Amino acid sequence: MSKEILYVVDSVSNEKDVDRSVIFGALEAALAMATRKDHDEDIDVRVAINRDTGEYDSFRVWTVVEADELEEPAREITLEEAHKTDPNLQIGDTIEEELESVSFGRISAQTAKQVIIQKVREAERAKVVDMYEDRIGEVLSGIVKRVERGHVFIDVGAGVEAIVPREHAIPRENIKNGDRLKGLLIEVNTLNRGPILTLSRRDPKFMIELFKIEVPEISQGFLEIKGAARDPGQRAKIAVFSHDKKLDPIGACVGMRGSRVMSVANELGGERIDIVLWDENPAQFIINAMAPAEIESIVVDEEKNTIDVAVDESQLSQAIGRGGQNVRLASELTGWEINVLTTGEAEEKNEAEAMAYVKEFEEKLDVDEDLAVLLVQEGFTSIEEIAYVDRSELLAIDGFDEDLVDELRGRSRDALLTQLIAKEEQLEDNKPSQDLLDLALVDDKLAYRLADKGIRTRDDLADLATDELMALIDMDESAASELIMQAREHWFE
Template sequence: MSKEILQVVEVVSNEKDISREVIFQALEAALAMATKKKHSEDIGVRVAIDRETGEYETFQTWEVLDGDEPGIEMEYPDAQLWLIDAVEEDPEIKPGEFIEKPIASVEFGRIAAQAAKQVIFQKVREAEREKVAAEYQERVGELLGGIVKRMDRGSAIIDLGGNAEAVIPREHQIPRDPVRPGDRLRGCLMEIQTEQRGPQLVVSRVAPEVLVELFTLEVPEISDGLIELKGAARDPGSRAKIAVHSLDRRVDPVGACVGIRGSRVQAVSNELAGERVDIVPWDENEAQFVINAMSPAEVVSVVVDEDKHSMDIAVEEDNLSQAIGRGGQNIRLASELTGWTLNVMSEEEFDTKAESEAADIQKRLMEQLDVDEDVAAILVQEGFSGVEEIAYVDETDMMAIEEFDEDIVAELRNRARDYLLTRAISHEEVLEGRAPAQDLLELEGMDEQLAYKLAAHGIITAEDLAEQATDELMDLEGLELTAERGSELIMKAREPWFADEQEIEQNAEKQAEA
C-alpha cells in the first residue's frame, strides 16, 4: 500500500504540476474520511503519511475545551474533551490543543481510493487556481482574450488557455451583445476575487480601460510613445469618446487613431459590438478640451466656474439636441472624459443667465464695496466677480481700466480689504459663539462655510433648516445661495419627516389588516 501511495503522489504531481506536499495532504484527508466512515462520522481523525516510505499512521483526536470559560459548550462529544479530563492524559495540555490516541488504519483500498480521488481532485483544482491567480496578479488592467466555454447564470466563463479561466459577469458584458459558447472575446482583467472555490479572475468588456487597451494594440504610434491616450469615457455598446495627444508635432493623433479609411477605429468598434468612437484632441487649455469633447456639436461660448468645477456651454439653438445627445449621452460622455460638470444651453439661455449672474455680482459689489451702480458695472464688465479679486489683483491690472485713476483704484482696493477683514472677524466670532450641529454639517449638499453662516442666523441643526421656507432662507444676509440650492437643502433636511410619516402610515395599515 505504501508503494501505491508514493506512485499516486508521483503521477498526480507530475501530471498536474502540483507540489508533492499538496498531494500528500489530500491523501491524508481522504484516509481520515475513510476512517470516519468505518468508525463514526463524529470522531476526530488525523492521518500522518511518511513522505519517504509512504507508510501511514492513524490517530483519533479530541479537541480540548476549557469548561470554566463562559459560553463554551461541547457540541461533538466523540471529538471533544473537557480540560479537567484531558489533564489526566497529559498534565501539560492546554485548551485548544488536541489529545491523540493511535487507532487501526484503514487499507488504501477501493473506498479510500475513491475518497482520495475526490479530495485530490478538489485540492488539485484549488492549487491550480492559486497558481493561475499568482501568474495573473501582475496583469490586472491588461487586455485578455479567450474563448467562451459556457454561460453560468448570465456570466460568461472564458478559457484563457494554460488551465486558466476567467469570468465576465453579466454587468461587465456589453448590453445587447449576444454571447454564446465558442465566441472569442477580449476584455480587461479588473480584479482577482477571493471566493470559497478559490481565486476568480474577473474580466470586463465595459470598462474604459478596454477601449484604451484596444487602441494601444491597433495604433503602433501609441505603443511607440508618439501618441498619448489621456482618457476615455464609454456608453458600452453605443458610443464612446477617447482623448488623444501627440508627443511629436509631425504626428496627427486623431488621424493615426482613425487609420486609413477608418480601419483602426473600425477594428476597435467591431470588437466592442459596433460601439461608435469619437476621437477627441486633448488640449492643456481645459476650456478648449471641453469644446473638443463636445464634438460633433459646435460650441459658441464657454464660461468657466473654477470653484464649482463646472462650465456653462452655449450652442446654437439648432445644435442643442445634438450637443446634448440622445438621452444626454453626448454631454454625459464629454463630462466624464474631461472631468468637468457641463451645462449645455442655447445662446439665448446662455445670455439670459450671464446677464442675471452679472446683475447679481454687480449688486453684491455695490453692497460690499459701498459703491454706486456705475462703478460696480465697470468692475463686472472688466471681469471682476468678487471682492477677493479686487483686493489682491495686481494694481497695474486695475490701473489699466480706462474709467479709473490711481485714487479710485486705491480706494476700491482698501474697501475690498476692509470688507474681507470685517468678514473674517465676524466669522471668528461665529466660531467662538454659535456653531452648527453635526447633523447640519453632515447634511448631503452642505459645506462647512455655509453651515457656519446658517448658524450665525440661528439655524444650527438640520431640524432648524427643515423648518425654513426657501424665501426666508434667501432673505438672510451673506449666504450667497441660489434659490435652487436652498430649496434642495431644505428638502434634504425634511427627509426624516417624510420617513416618519411613511412609517406611521405603514403601521396604520398593519393595524387595519390585523
C-alpha cells in the same frame, strides 16, 4: 499498502500535473475520515503519511481551551487537564494520542475519489490564480463556450474558464457559441466556486487597451491616451496626446483608411468612436471633446468645476446628442460638468450674473451703480478680488485715482471681515458638544455635519430613530443603527 499509496500519488500527480504533496494531503484526509468512522464519538484525527516510504501513522487530536469554553469534549480539553500531561501547553495548542491506523484498503473508493478530486481542483484553481492575479488590466481572448441568461462563459485556454457577467457585457451584442471574444481582466476569483476570471467588455479601459494593441506608437511612447468615456455598444470618446510634434495623434489612431479605429470599433460591437485631441487648457479640451458641435463661447467656473458652453441654436441638438449622449460623454472624458446653452441663453445668464455682481458691490462696498457696473465690466466678480488684487490693476481703470483705489480696498477688507465674524458666530452656534465628539464612532467631520443639522449633543443623537439619522446624513442602515446605539449606551449604565 505503502507501495500502493506511493503508486496512487505518483499516477494522479503525473496525470493531473499536480504537486505530490496535494495528493498526499488528500489521502491523509481520506484516511482520517475512515478512522473517525470507526469511533462512536465525533473525534478529531490527524494522519501523517511518510512521503518517502508511504507508511503512515494516525493520531487522535484534542485542542486546548478554557474550561468555560469547552463545547466539544470529544475534540477539546481544558487547560487544567492538559497541564497534567504537559505544563507548558497554552490555549490553542493541541494534544495528540497515537491511534491504530486503518488499512488503506478500507478507505471507501468513492470517498477517496471525492477527496482527491476536490484537492486536485483546489490545486488547479490555485495554479490559475497564481498565473493570472498579476495580469488584472490585460486583455484576454478566448472561445465562447456558452451563454446563460446574458452571462458569457469563455475558454481562455489550458482549461481555464472566464466569465463576462451580464453587467459587463455590451448591451444587445449578438454572441454565439464558438465565437472568439476579448475582454478586460478585472477580477481573479480566489473562492472555490464559479469561474476564476471575470472579464469586462463595458469598461472604458477595455477600449484603451484595444487601442494600445492596434496603435504601436502608444507602446513606443510617442502617443499617450489621456482618458476614455463610453456608452457601450453605441458611442465613445477617447482623448489622445502626442509627445512627438511631428506625429498626428488622431491620424495615428484612425490608421490608414480608418483601419485601426475600425478594428477597435468592430471588437466593441460597432461602437462609434470619437478620437479627441487632449489639451492641457480645460476650455480647449472641452471644445475638442464637444466635436462635431461648433462652440460659440465658453465660460469656466473652476470653483464649481463647471463649464458653460454656448452654441448656435442650430447646433444645440448636435452638441447635446441623442438623449444627452454627446455632452454626457464629453463631461466624463474631461472631468468637468458641462452645461450646454444657446447663445441667447448664455447672454441672458451672463447678464443676470453681472447684475448680481453689481448688486453685491453696491450693497457691500456702498458705491453707486455706475461704479459697480464699471468694476464688473473690468472683470471683477468678488469682494476678495478687489481687496487683494494688485493696486496697479485698479489704478489702470480709467478714472480711478489712488484715493479711490485705497477707499475701495479698505471697504472690501471691512466687508470681508464682517463676513468672517458672522461665519465664526454661526459656527460657534452650531458647534458640537464634547460628549458627542467623545463617541468612538464620531470623528470631527461627522460631528460638525451632525451639528449643522441640529444634532449637537449625545442625547440629540440618541433620541433619533435609524431612518431619521439616515435622512439627515448619508450613511447605510447598519452604520446609522450602530451609531445611535453607541449614543444610547450611557442611558443603560
